[in-house]
Amino acid sequence: MEVVIQKGRYIEIPEYIMRKLGLQIGEKVTIKEKASHIEIASPEYVADRLRGSIKSDKNKIDEIIKTQVWELQ
Numbered sequence: 001m002e003v004v005i006q007k008g009r010y011i012e013i014p015e016y017i018m019r020k021l022g023l024q025i026g027e028k029v030t031i032k033e034k035a036s037h038i039e040i041a042s043p044e045y046v047a048d049r050l051r052g053s054i055k056s057d058k059n060k061i062d063e064i065i066k067t068q069v070w071e072l073q
Helices: 015-021 043-053 058-067
Strands: 030-034 037-041
Touching: none
Parallel strands: none
Antiparallel strands: 030 037
């Protein structure tokens, strides 16, 4: 699917993708550069990946993710 990068570097995510991923307006997502494309992930996806790799308290991991300021490295 093609979308247009708007003034201010904004990209509109289609409504059906928002619904499918359970995203809400104003919700934080992660964005990562991958070779020749970008990847946008919902917070739940990131939490699931962390839970799979860290043996820890699920609630603590969710708390860390939601309170963290995420920046592209």
